Amino acid sequence: MDNNRHFTKRFDWTLFFILMMFLAVSLLAIGSAQTSGQYGINFVPLQIRWYVIGAIIVAFVMYFEPDQYKKMAWVLYGFGVFLLIALFVIPEGTFAVRVNGAKSWFSTPVGNIQPSEFMKTFYILASAYLISKHHEQYQVKTIKSDFILLGKIAVTLLVPLGFIMTQPDLGSSLVFLAITAALVIVGGVSWKIILPIFGGAVAVGGSLLWMALYMQDFLEEAFGFKAYQFARIYSWLDPYSYSANEGYHLITSLNAIGSGEIFGKGLFGREVYVAEGHTDFIFTVIGEEWGFVGASVVICLYFLLIYHLTRTTLLLKDPFSTYVCAGIIAMITFHVFENIGMTIQLLPITGIPLPFISYGGSSLMGNALAIGLVFSMRFHYRTYMFSAHDDED
Numbered sequence: 001m002d003n004n005r006h007f008t009k010r011f012d013w014t015l016f017f018i019l020m021m022f023l024a025v026s027l028l029a030i031g032s033a034q035t036s037g038q039y040g041i042n043f044v045p046l047q048i049r050w051y052v053i054g055a056i057i058v059a060f061v062m063y064f065e066p067d068q069y070k071k072m073a074w075v076l077y078g079f080g081v082f083l084l085i086a087l088f089v090i091p092e093g094t095f096a097v098r099v100n101g102a103k104s105w106f107s108t109p110v111g112n113i114q115p116s117e118f119m120k121t122f123y124i125l126a127s128a129y130l131i132s133k134h135h136e137q138y139q140v141k142t143i144k145s146d147f148i149l150l151g152k153i154a155v156t157l158l159v160p161l162g163f164i165m166t167q168p169d170l171g172s173s174l175v176f177l178a179i180t181a182a183l184v185i186v187g188g189v190s191w192k193i194i195l196p197i198f199g200g201a202v203a204v205g206g207s208l209l210w211m212a213l214y215m216q217d218f219l220e221e222a223f224g225f226k227a228y229q230f231a232r233i234y235s236w237l238d239p240y241s242y243s244a245n246e247g248y249h250l251i252t253s254l255n256a257i258g259s260g261e262i263f264g265k266g267l268f269g270r271e272v273y274v275a276e277g278h279t280d281f282i283f284t285v286i287g288e289e290w291g292f293v294g295a296s297v298v299i300c301l302y303f304l305l306i307y308h309l310t311r312t313t314l315l316l317k318d319p320f321s322t323y324v325c326a327g328i329i330a331m332i333t334f335h336v337f338e339n340i341g342m343t344i345q346l347l348p349i350t351g352i353p354l355p356f357i358s359y360g361g362s363s364l365m366g367n368a369l370a371i372g373l374v375f376s377m378r379f380h381y382r383t384y385m386f387s388a389h390d391d392e393d
Contacts, residue, residue, distance in 0.1 A: 012312070012378045018305050019371070022356035023051055025286075025298060030359050032268050033277035033285045043278050043359045050361045054368030061372025065380045066321045069373065070129055077126035077156075083115035084163040100351065104167045110361070116172040117366030119160050121373070124179060124327035126156055131187040132320040146189045150197075153180060153187075171350035175334055182330030183323060209233070236348040249275060253343045257287035257295070264291030278359045280351050283343045298357075302336045312378050321377040328370045 031044045069076075087106065090096040097107045105112040130152050138145040157180050164172050184194060211219055212233050219225040231246045239247030239254075256272035265271065267289055274284045287295045306329060313325035332355050339354040341347035353363045 010379050012375055014308055015305075015312075015371070015375065015378075018301070018308060019356065021301055022305075025301070026051075026357045026359075028267065029282050029285050029289075029357060030278045032270060032289055033274075033282060035268060035270065047359050047364075050364040053361070054364045057365055057368040058372040058375055061369060062375040062379055064376060066318060066324075066377050069125060069324075069376070070132075070320050073125040073129035076122045080115065080119035080122035081159055081163075084119060084160055087115055088163050088166065102167045102169050104164075104169050104172075105362075112362070114362035114366075116160075116164050116167075116169060117362040118369060119164075120172070120175060120179065120331055120366060121328070121370045123156070123160055123176065124183075124324055124331070124370070125373075127153060127180070127183050128320050128323035128327060130156060131183065131323050135188065135319065141188065141190070143190060143193065146193050149187065149189060150184065150193070153184065171338070171352040174338065174350060175331060175352070178334035179327050179330050183327050186323060186326040232348060236345065239345070249281065249349060250342075250345060253281055253284045254345060256284040257344060260288040260291040260295075262292050264289045264294055280339065280349075280353055280358065281343060282354055282358045283340050287343070299340070302332075302355075306333055309374060312374060316377055316381055318377075318381075321381075324373055325377065328374060331370065332367070 026047060027044055030047055034041070034043050083106075087096050087103065092098055092103055095106055096103055097105045097112060099105050099112065104116060105114050131149065134145075134149045134152065138148075157176060161173055161176050164176070181198070208219075212225075212230055216225075216230055219230075220227075231242065235242040235246035235250065239250040241247065243251055252272060252274050256270070256274050259265070259272060265288060269289055270285065272284075272288060274281050277285050283295070283298075286298055290297075309325060309329050309332070313322055313329065316322050316325065335352055335355045338347055338350060338352045339358075342349045342352070353360050355363070355367050
């Protein structure tokens with residue numbers, strides 16, 4: 001009885017109820033999106049199955065304490081890299097399959113599994129361990145020690161990033177870069193280093209965009225860029241000039257969201273056909289059927305999730321746990337910003353799912369793995385608090 005009382009106090013019920021709200025939104029949106037008849041499959045029970053598997057993953061991950069993940073960080077990172085290597089070397093058409101032009105998936109009896117979704121969390125664990133150990137080793141921070149830390153993080157990043165970019169999977173690659181940026185900031189690297197690096201990255205990105213618009217031949221000859229890569233940029237900036245090909249998805253997304261107006265057309269009231277509406281473009285279904293009000297509620301739900309995760313991060317005292325939670329927040333935030341941004345022409349289309357709402361086993365299991373770590377750190381942090389309190393009694 002006493003153990004049950006302690007469990008109910010230590011368990012993060014707020015995070016649990018937030019995830020249940022995402023489950024409800026996901027099932028309603030997927031149920032409506034599949035009425036377009038693109039696949040002829042009922043994805044709702046399949047999504048419920050993935051949520052059940054995700055719940056099992058969360059329960060399993062929550063069982064172990066943060067110190068145990070600290071010890072297993074490099075083992076899990078190595079396992080993730082091994083999966084990426086296996087995906088790279090296994091011939092296409094056997095266990096490795098190509099989906100939408102990317103060889104990013106393993107074919108399994110339960111469905112296609114994308115290793116990079118799990119590698120994101122493994123990378124966060126390894127980087128958090130690396131940063132925490134670095135600060136233990138270098139008690140006094142200097143510019144030199146910060147550059148050493150950046151070198152360690154860069155090596156840890158480049159190994160999985162190299163394999164993911166060869167698939168090619170631009171969306172996942174950008175997620176890794178976003179996670180790295182967040183960890184560098186919260187890892188205490190001096191702003192004298194961060195500002196020039198970030199400023200240089202913005203300058204390089206802006207220069208490449210300008211060259212893509214006005215110096216396409218030079219980029220093709222000097223760096224081997226392909227015509228279809230330029231078409232993605234052009235179709236993002238001017239989709240109506242590429243309406244028959246690269247700009248089609250963006251145009252239909254804008255038409256669907258715009259037609260929803262303030263209150264939407266009602267559940268199952270979709271009129272605009274959107275390809276992949278149950279996965280990458282599920283926000284267009286929400287925007288069309290639930291309108292500006294419904295879409296805003298979904299966005300506020302993400303703000304609530306990120307706000308709660310941030311509060312949890314500030315509550316933790318262990319540096320390793322803090323870095324892990326910060327990396328998870330960065331991962332989820334970038335997913336949400338990129339997915340919603342690409343549906344409204346704010347950002348280029350990259351094929352990133354909307355966390356906890358888009359249909360997909362790999363995405364849900366990968367996010368469940370990450371959220372399970374947050375549950376674990378909050379749960380066992382509360383354990384230490386109550387243990388100390390019980391000793392006083």
